[in-house]
Each structure stands twice: as structure tokens, then as C-alpha cells.
Amino acid sequence: MRVSRLMLVTLREHPADADIISHQLLVRGGFIKRVTSGIYAYMPLMWRVLQKITHIIQEELNAKGCLETLLPQLHPAELWKQTGRWQGYTKGEGIMFNLKDRQGRELGLGPTHEEVITRIAGESIKSYKQLPVNIYQIQTKFRDEIRPRFGLMRSREFIMKDAYSFHSSEADLQSTYIEMNDAYEQIFTRCGIDTVKVDADSGAIGGAASQEFMVTADAGEDLILISSDGKYSANQEKADSIAKEGKELKEGSPEIIETKGQNTIELLCRDKFFEPDQVVKVILILAILEDGSKQPILASIRGDQELNEVKLLNCISKQVKQNVISIKPISKEDLKDVPFGSIGPDLEDSFLNEVSKWSQKFIRLTDRTAADLKLFICGSNKPDFHRIFFNWSMIGGPHQIVDIRKAQPGDLCIHDQEQTLIEKRGIEVGHIFQLGKKYSLALGASFTNEHGSQEPFWMGCYGIGVSRLAQAAVEQSHDESGIIWPINISPFQVIIVIANVEEETQRILGEKIYKDLQDKGLEVLIDDRKERAGVKFKDADLIGIPWRIVVGRDSSSGKVELIKRSNRSTTLLSCESATKMLLAEIFN
RNA sequence: CGGGGCGUGGCGCAGCUUGGUAGCGCGGGUGCUUUGGGAGCACUAGGUCGCAGGUUCGAAUCCUGUCGCCCCGACCA
Numbered sequence: 001m002r003v004s005r006l007m008l009v010t011l012r013e014h015p016a017d018a019d020i021i022s023h024q025l026l027v028r029g030g031f032i033k034r035v036t037s038g039i040y041a042y043m044p045l046m047w048r049v050l051q052k053i054t055h056i057i058q059e060e061l062n063a064k065g066c067l068e069t070l071l072p073q074l075h076p077a078e079l080w081k082q083t084g085r086w087q088g089y090t091k092g093e094g095i096m097f098n099l100k101d102r103q104g105r106e107l108g109l110g111p112t113h114e115e116v117i118t119r120i121a122g123e124s125i126k127s128y129k130q131l132p133v134n135i136y137q138i139q140t141k142f143r144d145e146i147r148p149r150f151g152l153m154r155s156r157e158f159i160m161k162d163a164y165s166f167h168s169s170e171a172d173l174q175s176t177y178i179e180m181n182d183a184y185e186q187i188f189t190r191c192g193i194d195t196v197k198v199d200a201d202s203g204a205i206g207g208a209a210s211q212e213f214m215v216t217a218d219a220g221e222d223l224i225l226i227s228s229d230g231k232y233s234a235n236q237e238k239a240d241s242i243a244k245e246g247k248e249l250k251e252g253s254p255e256i257i258e259t260k261g262q263n264t265i266e267l268l269c270r271d272k273f274f275e276p277d278q279v280v281k282v283i284l285i286l287a288i289l290e291d292g293s294k295q296p297i298l299a300s301i302r303g304d305q306e307l308n309e310v311k312l313l314n315c316i317s318k319q320v321k322q323n324v325i326s327i328k329p330i331s332k333e334d335l336k337d338v339p340f341g342s343i344g345p346d347l348e349d350s351f352l353n354e355v356s357k358w359s360q361k362f363i364r365l366t367d368r369t370a371a372d373l374k375l376f377i378c379g380s381n382k383p384d385f386h387r388i389f390f391n392w393s394m395i396g397g398p399h400q401i402v403d404i405r406k407a408q409p410g411d412l413c414i415h416d417q418e419q420t421l422i423e424k425r426g427i428e429v430g431h432i433f434q435l436g437k438k439y440s441l442a443l444g445a446s447f448t449n450e451h452g453s454q455e456p457f458w459m460g461c462y463g464i465g466v467s468r469l470a471q472a473a474v475e476q477s478h479d480e481s482g483i484i485w486p487i488n489i490s491p492f493q494v495i496i497v498i499a500n501v502e503e504e505t506q507r508i509l510g511e512k513i514y515k516d517l518q519d520k521g522l523e524v525l526i527d528d529r530k531e532r533a534g535v536k537f538k539d540a541d542l543i544g545i546p547w548r549i550v551v552g553r554d555s556s557s558g559k560v561e562l563i564k565r566s567n568r569s570t571t572l573l574s575c576e577s578a579t580k581m582l583l584a585e586i587f588n
Numbered sequence: 589c590g591g592g593g594c595g596u597g598g599c600g601c602a603g604c605u606u607g608g609u610a611g612c613g614c615g616g617g618u619g620c621u622u623u624g625g626g627a628g629c630a631c632u633a634g635g636u637c638g639c640a641g642g643u644u645c646g647a648a649u650c651c652u653g654u655c656g657c658c659c660c661g662a663c664c665a
Contacts, residue, residue, distance in 0.1 A: 009598090009615090010626090011598095011599060011600090011614090011615085012599085012600090012614060012615085012626065013599065013600050013613095013614070014599090014600090015599065015600080016594085016599090016600070016601095016657095016658075017657075017658055017659095019658090019659080036656085036657090037656085037657065037658090095663090095664070111665085112665060114665090143664080143665095145663085145664070146589085146662080146663050146664070147659095147660095147661090147662090147663075147664090149658090149659090154664085162665095200665090201665095210665085212665095221664090326663090328662095428665095431665060433665075461665080463665065497624095499623085499624055500623060500624085502623080503623095531626090532622085532623055532624085532625085532626080532627065533623070533624040533625070534623090534624065534625035534626055534627080535625080535626050535627095536624095536625090536626095537624075537625045537626085538625060538626045539626085541625090542626095550624080552624060553624070
């Protein structure tokens with residue numbers, strides 16, 4: 001391809017809306033153009049990158065026996081109503097774009113395809129003899145993100161590979177899960193990016209085991225925690241750890257003290273010389289359930305710890321045996337009489353009488369860190385009074401003991417208490433799930449097993465954010481001059497820069513190398529523009545082609561420069577040797 | 589949705605406080621010079637100042653409304 005024909009427009013400055021380096025470089029290099037908030041056009045160079053990634057994915061998945069398909073983007077509402085996800089995905093802050101057609105039928109743009117594929121599988125697969133199958137597609141997905149940002153990192157329209165597997169047994173699902181894990185590691189390695197695999201919460205999608213593949217980068221939106229020996233790594237939403245032990249409260253006789261104005265743990269500790277880890281913090285939360293009912297939660301946790309809302313939500317779901325749509329803190333506006341700032345774990349249910357629409361009984365949960373305190377300080381349920389030197393038996397016990405705390409960097413690891421957790425930021429590029437039977441049950445997708453009876457499928461699902469991966473690669477591989485594409489996903493493998501196209505010798509030699517390399521099967525870009533050499537060098541750096549051949553002042557003696565983009569190492573050699581050396585480097 | 593900010597040639601911005609008919613840098617075009625790291629000079633094209641009302645002799649500038657976009661948070665397979 002000739003740069004003169006490439007519609008290449010590079011920018012010296014980046015647009016004001018690009019905040020992270022990968023976004024800036026992709027815009028400056030003319031790879032993407034924003035059309036509206038969270039929606040981008042992939043320009044020709046970018047499309048080549050995306051196709052490279054696509055091909056790697058296809059090769060690896062096909063090698064595992066996966067089947068490529070293309071599923072519809074518009075989904076009928078009733079399909080999503082069957083799994084109970086229509087409400088949650090379209091109402092309130094739902095991410096599913098939805099509309100009505102001219103007959104008034106409700107439709108949604110697919111943010112994911114469990115419903116569609118499960119119905120199709122249910123209709124197509126009759127017998128265990130047809131199992132297992134693993135179906136995937138690579139296509140545009142739509143999610144009406146509340147706040148799109150960082151270019152392709154969190155966009156509303158994006159390219160995703162999603163695969164769904166169907167099995168006759170859990171063991172078979174697990175073996176495919178491992179196979180997919182291997183395929184993913186291969187894919188990311190071939191794409192030239194470093195990923196960390198972390199345990200993840202399976203979230204709204206439901207299911208058992210779930211792991212995410214993260215590209216570590218400071219611009220990452222997810223916080224991940226990794227043990228110092230590397231044996232444990234998890235998304236913060238999921239991470240379990242052992243909190244550091246607090247300073248035990250010295251013996252003292254139980255009493256109730258006045259604590260006027262000390263309505264936060266920080267203030268209480270400062271004025272009374274306690275430590276936050278000697279206090280039981282009580283948090284009131286309202287859970288809104290799938291059936292519309294509202295369940296108040298009273299959560300107790302050690303004062304220096306933070307609540308993990310994902311763990312809490314999962315914990316509540318389990319209790320009430322249905323999905324929790326959302327949780328929010330309960331405030332003074334909700335319950336006027338509750339002594340916020342002085343609440344104890346034994347706050348009476350009668351305080352709920354104020355709001356008749358809510359369930360009239362708290363679900364009381366106590367985090368392990370609070371339950372383990374032998375003596376503690378806590379609210380007295382009277383405004384401006386706290387109890388000190390109390391123990392659990394004095395206030396009716398710790399209720400249910402659960403893990404609802406946020407793991408923090410510096411915490412001890414559960415697999416080895418000699419190890420501590422360190423924190424990194426990550427960009428999620430892949431996610432694998434064991435879904436179980438959630439969707440097959442909801443949609444009545446079943447097969448006939450060996451014994452002749454109907455059984456719902458065991459399912460797995462596996463995603464890769466293709467467009468996000470491309471940007472993550474840039475986030476991980478660039479320097480002050482521009483992008484450095486990993487060779488396997490670079491839009492071209494080599495760029496020939498003719499320093500001065502007015503010089504016939506240079507032009508002829510450049511064109512000869514161009515043809516030779518193409519004949520050898522390389523993907524070659526030739527910068528034949530009537531620009532000054534400096535401009536072409538800057539552009540070549542910016543767009544990040546891994547190899548560059550400069551045909552310039554030494555061309556009269558048949559010599560060219562071969563330059564590696566990543567470290568700028570330069571070799572002056574004959575054009576034949578340059579070709580040979582380049583082929584060796586690329587095909588080694 | 590809450591908080592903050594911004595809409596002025598393709599891009600980055602100034603002008604707005606104190607109303608007087610729009611400017612700078614980059615980019616585009618033409619010509620001459622230059623030619624290995626985003627060249628110099630000259631000429632040139634390109635703007636309903638987001639949109640709609642209002643105030644005024646006069647609005648990019650003041651007022652009201654509205655739309656769009658960005659940042660922080662909440663949110664997010």
C-alpha cells in the first residue's frame with residue numbers, strides 16, 4: 001500500500017477529549033475517528049489491526065474446534081424477558097439500547113448474546129450425541145454505557161468476540177473452560193500483549209467460575225490485587241484476603257459514653273484515642289430486588305475496613321433467593337429517626353416502621369473482621385452515645401458471619417500468610433465464565449441424555465474485547481514518538497520511506513524493494529509522498545510500523561537503512577542484505 | 589443521575605469581565621527557495637462564533653431556554 005493513497009491524516013496535537021496516551025496516539029495517527037460520544041469509526045490502518053487480531057482469534061478458536069457464526073444484533077424483547085434480563089438491562093441505568101419497530105414490537109440491540117444463542121442451540125441440539133459444541137462470533141456489540149470514555153477502551157459500540165459452549169455435564173464444561181483458557185493465553189501471546197489472569201466476580205451474568213484477562217496499565221479501569229509470589233491474583237471485586245490484625249482493645253469495663261459531634265469513626269477515634277480497627281462500623285443499605293420489593297440490610301464491619309458492594313450484593317442475592325437489582329445507602333432522608341453516626345449492630349427493626357413499603361426486618365450481616373473482635377466500640381442506637389468495651393454476647397451476637405469486605409493492598413494472602421497483596425491497574429480484554437444452567441433453564445433449552453430424559457445444557461461463555469484489545473496494545477507498547485505495534489497485529493510489517501521522491505535513484509530503489517518484499521509475502525507500506533524526509537520519519541514513528549527501510553542518501557551505492565521501531569537500532573546495508581535480514585527477522 | 593467545565597474555520601486555542609461587525613498557531617491550496625527528523629518566504633481559500641428566543645441603534649460578548657461534548661463520582665459480562 002502506498003501512503004500517498006492511504007487517506008492518512010496525522011495530527012501534531014491530540015484533540016482535547018483524549019486523555020490517555022493510547023487514545024491520543026490512535027487519534028493522532030489517524031487510526032480512529034470519533035463520530036459521537038462513545039462511537040468511533042475504524043480508519044483503514046485500524047481496520048487492518050482489528051482484522052489481524054480477528055484472524056489470530058479465529059485460528060486459535062478454530063484449532064479448538066469452535067464454530068464461527070454471525071448472530072443478529074437486534075433481539076426481540078420477549079427473549080430477554082424469558083431470562084428476566086429485559087428489565088434490568090433496559091430500565092433505569094440499563095445498558096441495552098432498545099426501541100420499538102413500526103408494529104410496536106419491542107427490540108433491543110445486543111449487548112451480549114446468551115439469549116439468542118441458547119434459544120438456537122436448544123432448537124438445534126436434540127441429543128447428547130451432538131455435544132459438546134462451542135459457537136463464537138466476532139461482531140459489533142452495543143452497550144449504552146453511562147459514561148463512555150478513553151476512546152475504544154469504554155465505547156458504546158465496540159467489537160467483541162463472544163463464544164458460548166454447550167455441554168451434557170459439568171465435567172465437560174470444565175474441560176472446555178480449561179481449553180478456552182489455553183486458547184486465550186495463546187491468543188494474547190500472539191497479539192504481543194502481556195496479560196494477567198485474575199479471579200473475577202461473575203456478576204449479573206451469573207454462574208460459577210470466572211476469570212478475567214487483564215492488560216496491566218496505569219490507565220486501566222480495574223483494580224487488581226496480586227500476591228507477591230504471583231500465585232494469587234484477583235479483581236478487587238472478587239479478591240479475598242486476610243485483614244491485618246488490629247490493635248486489641250485493652251480490658252475495660254463496659255460503659256456508654258457521650259460522643260457528641262463525633263459521628264464518624266475518624267472523629268470518634270481522634271477525640272477518644274481509639275483506633276478505627278477497634279470499632280464496629282454499621283452501615284445501612286437498601287437492596288432493591290427483582291420482584292420490586294425493598295429489603296433493608298444492616299452490615300457490620302471493622303471500622304478500618306471497607307465494604308465490598310459486589311460481595312455484599314451476592315450475599316444478599318443468596319439470602320433472598322432472587323436477583324438484587326441495585327443497592328444504595330440508606331440516609332436520613334429515608335429514615336428520620338435512626339441515629340446515624342451512633343448505630344449499633346443491634347439497631348431495632350422497629351425503626352423500619354417509618355417506611356411501610358420496605359420489608360420490616362433487617363437482614364443483619366457481620367463481616368468476619370468485626371465478628372472476630374473480642375472487645376469493641378460501637379454505636380449505642382442513641383444519638384451522640386457510643387458503647388465502649390462491649391462484646392458480642394452483650395448485644396445479641398454477631399448474627400450471620402460473612403465476607404463482605406474489600407481486599408486491600410497490604411492484606412495477607414489466603415493461600416500463604418507470608419505473602420501480601422499488591423495492587424495494579426488493569427484493562428480487561430478477556431473474560432471466561434462457567435455459566436452453568438442459568439440460561440438453559442430460563443429458556444427451556446435442553447437435550448436428551450443417555451438415559452432418554454430431558455436435561456438443560458451446561459453452558460460456558462467466553463469474551464474478548466477485540467477493539468479494546470487493540471487499544472490496550474497501544475497503551476502497553478508506545479514511546480514518546482508514537483505507537484510501537486507488536487509485529488503480529490501491526491497494520492503493516494514494514495514501511496519503506498523514500499527520503500526524497502524527487503531523486504530518481506531513491507525512487508527506483510525504493511520501488512524495487514517494495515516489489516521484492518511484497519513478492520516475498522510481506523505486508524509493505526511505501527511512503528512515496530512528496531514530503532520532506534522529516535515529516536515521513538515522524539509519521540512512520542507515530543503510526544508504529546515495527547520495521548522501517550529508509551531509502552535515502554546512500555541509495556546511489558545501493559545501500560539502505562533497516563531500522564527497528566522499538567529500539568531504533570539502525571543498520572546500513574545493501575538492499576539485498578536488508579531484504580534478507582528483514583525476512584529472517586519476521587519469519588524467523 | 590449528582591458535581592465541575594467547554595462549544596469561535598479541519599485540529600489546538602485567544603477574544604467575552606468592560607457589546608462596536610472575528611483573530612493566532614497548526615493544517616489545506618498556489619508559487620519560489622529548501623530537501624535526513626513535523627522547513628522558509630509570499631499569496632490564497634475556509635467561520636450562520638452549537639442552536640432558538642430576548643435585551644440593545646448594534647450581540648461571539650449580556651439574559652433565558654435548549655442541544656451537544658468532556659472531566660470527577662455513582663454505574664459497568
